[in-house]
Structures are given as structure tokens and as C-alpha cells.
């Protein structure tokens with residue numbers, strides 16, 4: 001519908017703007033065509049006349065009149081009105097609404113067309129660190145990143161998942177030395193179940209035992225030099241960590257697999273070449289044995305350009321150097337058109353520095369877009385960073401266990417009759433869905449408060465509420481048995497509101513893709529469920545006295561709503577259930 005209105009406006013403007021030097025496209029690129037909140041103002045409203053008021057030096061109302069006078073007739077629009085101070089309101093033809101809904105119901109993709117310009121998009125997300133527990137703040141990157149990945153793939157983009165794990169650095173000398181010690185003491189290989197304890201013990205040994213520290217430092221050098229033994233031990237640490245993380249991804253219904261790992265170590269061989277190149281291009285300079293890049297746009301407190309070390313005087317490379325090589329690789333080898341980074345907002349300056357250096361070095365062609373998709377912190381109910389009762393970081397695994405425990409109690413309290421496998425799977429779906437949705441539904445750029453009660457509530461903008469709306473529709477169909485579905489006819493406001501909302505599904509999906517913000521889709525699904533509940537209260541479906549044609553039309557509206565809920569939640573990585 002928006003496209004239709006845009007087309008009509010374009011035609012009209014070509015006449016209205018004929019004698020000015022303003023191009024239609026420059027205006028239409030900025031114009032808003034929004035669904036109205038209040039039906040008495042039509043179904044869509046546009047601010048195009050306001051946008052033209054300044055350049056044409058006329059009042060918006062007069063411009064609106066000119067535009068309306070030049071609008072062509074269109075089947076999908078029944079009426080056009082002007083509202084103060086110059087909005088143009090479009091009333092949709094119910095027949096065309098019905099037609100659009102019936103086609104949507106026939107369409108497997110629910111009228112979400114593939115993007116006409118498919119791109120190669122590298123999505124950098126999750127990125128936990130080796131020999132460290134995946135902590136609860138990693139959930140944000142993992143869950144938000146994965147939803148965006150699913151949306152982009154659905155729109156036909158070639159998505160490359162890049163799990164930039166922290167698998168390189170000087171800490172590996174210490175970790176290898178400690179792994180060796182544990183294996184020697186136990187006489188066998190070990191299984192890592194508590195990374196935090198392992199890391200802590202390694203550090204304690206390093207700090208208190210000089211012989212251990214010497215060995216650890218030696219191992220770093222050997223590992224970097226490609227020593228076979230050190231490499232084997234390093235591999236073990238990486239494998240043990242990825243093994244455990246994969247279990248969490250699977251449990252979270254996140255689409256990452258081991259194939260998506262492109263850790264820091266992968267760029268190791270590129271680092272000397274990148275540093276040489278930056279020196280050769282005069283972007284980097286040598287300073288007291290270290291190689292440094294000064295960027296005028298980043299200044300220190302004294303107002304002098306900030307130095308970014310890319311090679312230390314001992315020859316070691318840094319997080320920044322790796323990320324420079326990584327940008328180069330993603331553009332030159334993976335042929336990325338767009339690179340999205342899902343990391344918390346504290347890495348903003350790091351990424352901006354990396355990109356500024358890459359731009360200066362000519363690694364980033366103009367048409368390539370590098371986007372930081374930052375997110376805030378997860379806070380406890382007290383407004384402080386989310387911690388366990390004893391002040392430690394919350395482990396993701398414990399959090400998910402807790403969620404399942406709470407849902408089990410919840411189902412008991414709701415007197416659920418579900419049993420066995422079905423019950424287990426319902427518990428899993430609600431527990432995981434609630435935790436993920438709590439994160440997805442907030443504007444990701446702000447900090448968010450982790451609140452069990454809110455996220456597990458069956459009321460409000462939560463996963464259980466949406467999952468429940470879906471199950472409720474399935475219950476209608478169980479009751480309707482084999483009643484056939486019929487074409488949708490719109491007979492009242494609640495049907496029209498629901499119908500208009502259903503048609504906005506594609507817009508919601510596209511905004512997630514362009515802004516990398518899954519909360520747009522969450523809000524959409526929440527509003528859709530609310531409109532469905534209104535419709536369901538106002539419009540009996542199976543009650544006696546409803547004529548066959550109306551009943552079958554309403555069943556189709558129910559079915560279409562269920563399909564959109566299932567598809568929408570599926571894109572967010574959340575499952576629906578027949579019964580809860």
C-alpha cells in the first residue's frame with residue numbers, strides 16, 4: 001500500500017513541482033507515509049506537504065491541496081482528505097484490503113518479498129573468549145545478532161556468521177602451562193567444566209610460582225612461533241571451550257555452529273603484513289620501538305592526537321591490529337558489502353579507531369558499510385550490573401536452568417495438563433523464549449533491567465504472551481475441527497485494524513534488517529497480538545448464529561494471524577507451541 005501511495009505522490013509531484021528546481025525524488029526520499037493511529041484520519045498519512053512548505057515558500061495546506069488535486073484515481077484508495085496543518089490522509093478501499101489479505105494468506109512468504117538488492121553481509125556476533133565462561137552479557141550479542149541474521153537471510157541476503165572468538169593472546173602461555181600441570185597431576189586428559197576456576201587457578205600459579213611464570217612466558221613465544229606441542233595444547237583449550245559454547249547455542253536455539261568460528265587466531269599470519277603496509281603508506285610510525293598510528297580525530301586529555309599501538313616494542317600485536325586485518329579479510333576475501341558488529345557499547349571507540357585506520361589505508365571501498373550495533377548492559381533490579389547474589393558474574397547456563405525451573409513452577413500453578421515429552425518441550429520453549437525475548441524487545445542501545453517476573457508474565461510485551469496468543473488460535477482450530485477456511489471479508493473495525501496490521505508485517509521485518517534492531521519486530525508482534533485479542537473479543541468465530549461465510553472468513557483471519565506470529569517469532573529465534 002505504501003508503494004502505491006508513493007507512486008501516486010510521485011506522479012502528482014511531477015506536476016506540482018514542474019516550475020520549481022526541486023526534484024520529486026529528493027522529497028520522496030525523506031517523506032513519511034505512516035499508518036495512522038486514529039482511523040477517522042484514514043489509514044495512511046503523509047507529511048509531504050510540510051516538507052515542501054519551506055522550499056516552495058507556501059503554507060503546507062495550500063501545497064497539500066495542489067498535490068491532492070493532481071492525484072490520479074486508484075482502486076486501492078477510496079478517499080483522500082487534508083487534515084490540519086497539512087497532512088494528507090488516505091483511506092484504503094476495503095475491497096483492496098480484503099484482496100491483499102487473501103493473497104497474503106495464499107503466499108508462503110506472507111508478502112515479505114526478498115530484497116531486490118541482495119548483499120553479502122558479515123555479522124560479527126557472540127564472540128566469547130576461550131577458557132572463559134560464556135557470561136550473561138554474551139547473551140545479548142548472541143541473541144540479538146542471531147535474530148538479525150535470521151531476518152537478513154529471510155530477505156535473501158548472503159549472510160556470513162562470524163564468531164570472532166577470543167582465541168589468541170599472551171594469556172595462552174599461562175593457560176597451556178596450567179593445563180599441562182593439571183594433566184600431569186591427574187595422569188589423564190581433563191574435562192573443563194568450570195572455566196572461571198581454571199582461569200583463576202592458572203593466574204594464581206602464574207603470580208606465585210616463578211618457575212611456572214617462566215615456563216608460561218616461554219610457551220607464549222613458542223606458540224607464536226608455531227611450536228607443535230604448544231599448538232596442540234592450545235587446540236585442546238579452544239576445543240573444550242567451543243564444545244561447551246555449542247551446547248549453549250543449541251540450547252538457546254541459536255543458529256551458530258562450529259563452522260562459524262573465525263577467531264582472532266585466524267588473522268595471525270596477516271598481522272605483520274598489515275603493520276608493514278601501514279608503515280609503508282606512512283599511516284603508522286615507529287615510536288620507541290613500538291609501531292603506532294596517530295589519528296587526528298581522537299585526542300587525549302591534553303588535546304594531542306591519541307596514539308594507537310598496533311605492534312608493541314616486544315613484537316606483540318594487539319586487539320586493534322587483529323581487527324584491522326579482520327576488516328581487510330572480510331572485504332577482500334569474503335567480499336562483504338556490509339559488516340555488522342554486535343558488541344557492547346564500550347567497544348565503540350575501539351571499532352571507530354579500527355575503521356578510521358582501515359579507511360585511511362584504503363581497505364574500505366566507498367560502497368561498503370561498517371556498522372556498530374551496540375547494546376547496553378544488563379542490569380539487576382537494583383539498577384547495578386547484573387550479578388549473582390555473591391557478586392560473581394552470572395553464568396548463562398545457570399540462568400537458563402533457573403528459567404526452566406521457574407516455568408515448571410508456573411505451569412504447575414496454571415494447572416497445566418501437559419505431560420511427558422510435550423511438557424518438557426513446552427517448558428524449554430517458554431523458558432528460552434522468555435529470556436531471549438526480554439532482551440530482543442528492548443531498544444538494544446540502552447541498558448536493560450533483568451526482571452524474571454516481567455519476562456515470564458503472560459501479560460504484556462513478553463514471549464509467553466505471544467506464544468499464548470498463538471496457542472489460543474490453535475485451540476480455536478482444534479475446536480473448529482475440519483471447518484474449511486473461506487475468503488476474508490472485512491465487516492467491522494476490529495477486523496480492519498487486524499487486517500491492516502497483518503499487512504504491515506513486511507515493513508516490520510524490513511526495519512529489523514535496515515536498523516539491526518529486532519525490537520521493531522517484537523513491538524509489531526505485540527501490537528498484532530493485542531489487535532487479535534480485540535478482534536477475538538468483538539467477533540465471535542465459532543459461536544452459534546455466526547453465518548458460514550463470516551465464520552470461514554474469521555477463521556482465515558485467525559489462521560493468517562497465527563502464521564504471522566509463527567514466522568515472526570521464528571525470525572526472532574523463538575518457537576511456538578500447539579498447546580501450553
Ligand code: ARG
Pocket residue numbers: 124127128129164165166323326341343
Ligand atoms: N571477544 C570480544 C569480547 O568478548 C568481542 C569481539 C567482538 N568482535 C570484534 N571483531 N572485535 O569482548
